[in-house]
Amino acid sequence: MTTAVPTSTASPMSLATSSLAREGRAPAARPTHVPGRADLLRGEWTKIRSVRSTTWSLLAMAVASLALTTIATSLFTARWPHLDAATRTQFRSDTVGLIFQPAASFGQVAVCVLGVLFISSEYSTGMIRSTMLAAPRRTPVLAAKAAVFAALIFAVAELVALPCFFIGSAITGKYASTSITNPTDLRAVVGFGVFMALTGLIALAVGTLVRHPAAGISLVLAWQFVVPAVLSLLPGPLGEHLSGAMPANTVVIMGSGHDADNVFSPAQGLGLLVAWTVVLMAGAWFSIRRRDV
Amino acid sequence: MTSINALPRIDPRSPDGRLLPLPVSGGFPVTGEPSNTIAAAGLTKRYGDTVAVDGLTFTVSPGRVTGFLGPNGAGKSTTMRLLLGLERSDAGSATINGVPYADLPAPLTQVGAMLEAKAFHPGRSGRNHLLCLAQSHALVPERVDEVIDLVGLRGAAHRRAGTYSLGMAQRLGIAAALLGDPGVVILDEPVNGLDPEGVLWIRRLMKRLAAEGRAVLVSSHLMNEMAVTADHLLVVGRGRLLSDCPTDEFIRRHTDPGIYAATPAIARPALLEEAFLRVTAASVEYAGQ
Numbered sequence: 069m070t071t072a073v074p075t076s077t078a079s080p081m082s083l084a085t086s087s088l089a090r091e092g093r094a095p096a097a098r099p100t101h102v103p104g105r106a107d108l109l110r111g112e113w114t115k116i117r118s119v120r121s122t123t124w125s126l127l128a129m130a131v132a133s134l135a136l137t138t139i140a141t142s143l144f145t146a147r148w149p150h151l152d153a154a155t156r157t158q159f160r161s162d163t164v165g166l167i168f169q170p171a172a173s174f175g176q177v178a179v180c181v182l183g184v185l186f187i188s189s190e191y192s193t194g195m196i197r198s199t200m201l202a203a204p205r206r207t208p209v210l211a212a213k214a215a216v217f218a219a220l221i222f223a224v225a226e227l228v229a230l231p232c233f234f235i236g237s238a239i240t241g242k243y244a245s246t247s248i249t250n251p252t253d254l255r256a257v258v259g260f261g262v263f264m265a266l267t268g269l270i271a272l273a274v275g276t277l278v279r280h281p282a283a284g285i286s287l288v289l290a291w292q293f294v295v296p297a298v299l300s301l302l303p304g305p306l307g308e309h310l311s312g313a314m315p316a317n318t319v320v321i322m323g324s325g326h327d328a329d330n331v332f333s334p335a336q337g338l339g340l341l342v343a344w345t346v347v348l349m350a351g352a353w354f355s356i357r358r359r360d361v
Numbered sequence: 362m363t364s365i366n367a368l369p370r371i372d373p374r375s376p377d378g379r380l381l382p383l384p385v386s387g388g389f390p391v392t393g394e395p396s397n398t399i400a401a402a403g404l405t406k407r408y409g410d411t412v413a414v415d416g417l418t419f420t421v422s423p424g425r426v427t428g429f430l431g432p433n434g435a436g437k438s439t440t441m442r443l444l445l446g447l448e449r450s451d452a453g454s455a456t457i458n459g460v461p462y463a464d465l466p467a468p469l470t471q472v473g474a475m476l477e478a479k480a481f482h483p484g485r486s487g488r489n490h491l492l493c494l495a496q497s498h499a500l501v502p503e504r505v506d507e508v509i510d511l512v513g514l515r516g517a518a519h520r521r522a523g524t525y526s527l528g529m530a531q532r533l534g535i536a537a538a539l540l541g542d543p544g545v546v547i548l549d550e551p552v553n554g555l556d557p558e559g560v561l562w563i564r565r566l567m568k569r570l571a572a573e574g575r576a577v578l579v580s581s582h583l584m585n586e587m588a589v590t591a592d593h594l595l596v597v598g599r600g601r602l603l604s605d606c607p608t609d610e611f612i613r614r615h616t617d618p619g620i621y622a623a624t625p626a627i628a629r630p631a632l633l634e635e636a637f638l639r640v641t642a643a644s645v646e647y648a649g650q
């Protein structure tokens with residue numbers, strides 16, 4: 069270690085930090101302009117791109133999504149000869165649902181983990197105090213984090229959605245037709261990114277509220293997987309509606325809207341997901357403003 | 362340095378050599394010449410029944426190292442956190458250059474602080490840690506490399522900070538504190554766990570920062586270290602201010618007059634420990650048997 073850190077006598081204060089009283093500030097130590105929102109965004113972008121968990125999570129999201137699209141469409145088409153007419157009609161009217169919904173359901177796990185980690189790791193490591201010293205107003209910090217994270221997830225999810233769409237279309241092509249120029253199909257491709265980005269924000273909000281990475285990840289995964297399953301056990305339309313209104317089940321935003329089995333339409337699904345995101349981000353905002361760090 | 366020089370900049374000095382205010386563009390407040398002072402007035406913080414900080418009033422002046430002493434749990438760290446806006450006070454005010462921390466437009470250019478050795482993500486390189494802080498303040502990346510050289514971390518800058526030794530982590534913390542070339546520097550036990558060379562480095566650094574006209578507030582439990590570093594002492598016990606005076610005066614006032622007279626001037630810093638123990642005897646909360 070001693071080789072990495074030169075001795076104190078060997079590294080006297082250089083001109084870098086010049087005499088404040090006599091010579092003015094070190095030239096490079098002055099802001100080039102009034103620090104503002106764009107600068108906070110730049111800092112948050114550096115943060116997220118400079119940790120390995122980002123790469124791994126996004127890779128996991130891509131692999132899981134592509135694998136699930138392939139598996140779900142392959143299994144379905146393999147059973148085609150044994151399917152009844154009603155199921156076939158339903159499939160033909162909601163092919164994009166089969167291409168994207170299983171992929172989104174599994175791909176979101178990595179996004180949830182990354183969303184929780186992005187902020188809770190700051191609390192667990194002490195980084196949050198460096199962050200808050202640099203930007204003592206908390207609302208812009210949370211806003212910058214949310215904007216950077218949502219934009220990153222949306223962009224990567226769209227990069228994953230396109231191959232998912234083409235792979236899924238190729239596999240199902242014998243029995244159904246899909247086309248990127250078809251508005252419904254295009255909406256599903258965009259919906260994949262929207263679902264991932266908003267789900268990521270929900271995870272970010274949970275991470276802000278809980279602050280502990282392990283607890284936050286457990287909570288958000290339970291919220292996305294266990295709670296909807298338990299709610300769906302409730303008898304009658306109540307269970308169906310409650311479960312369908314959970315953010316994880318808003319994957320219907322990628323469906324065609326003609327599927328009779330979906331409790332909510334794609335537009336309603338989007339509305340529900342936005343509402344969940346807003347409510348949880350509002351909670352996170354309240355928490356980050358109120359609590360000491 | 363070429364890219365730094367390429368930036369449009371106003372000469373910080375007027376013809377007679379006085380420091381001019383920072384160049385101003387839309388909405389950036391003109392604070393005038395930074396006064397480089399910390400002020401607490403009636404500062405109070407409670408945690409349930411514990412009064413961690415109890416009506417503290419003091420000023421930390423520029424141009425000298427102010428030692429912040431007190432037994433464990435006396436409220437030193439809490440006071441620093443209040444000064445830096447990391448906690449809300451229950452009463453009183455804490456200001457830097459007359460302004461609460463949260464209202465400083467570009468806080469890192471006015472205050473640099475290291476409260477704990479490891480206020481960074483262990484998976485991020487030291488350089489990227491400093492870079493994200495610099496970017497939030499519109500500081501050029503060249504400044505990051507300047508402070509890396511300043512603390513002697515160049516060889517390790519691209520390594521994950523989680524692999525740093527304690528001394529290297531402290532250096533990274535100091536680099537972050539000096540990033541914006543602040544006129545006020547706040548360090549909480551910066552020499553904790555450092556080897557003798559590291560201790561010497563921090564001591565010289567603090568003296569240098571003070572000599573440059575900055576206000577330096579530093580807490581420590583190492584009496585011998587404080588005796589040779591601090592020009593002025595703030596001593597607290599159970600959240601209350603017990604003493605606020607120059608170091609030599611503190612030693613003279615609180616040691617046995619006979620011993621003080623018998624001690625040659627050069628050895629008097631060694632008496633700080635005795636003086637400290639006397640002053641804080643009634644405020645020690647966590648004592649062994």
Ligand SMILES: Nc1ncnc2c1ncn2[C@@H]1O[C@H](COP(=O)(O)OP(=O)(O)OP(=O)(O)O)[C@@H](O)[C@H]1O
Pocket residue numbers: 408411412413431432433434435436437438439440
């Ligand atoms: N977050 C907290 N919740 C409850 N009590 C706290 C909290 N932070 C500090 N305290 C209490 O406030 C008092 C002052 O603590 P503080 O850490 O400021 O002391 P200190 O002077 O820095 O001590 P040390 O020399 O051991 O670092 C202590 O009694 C401590 O237990």
Ligand SMILES: [Mg+2]
Pocket residue numbers: 437438439549
């Ligand atoms: Mg402390």
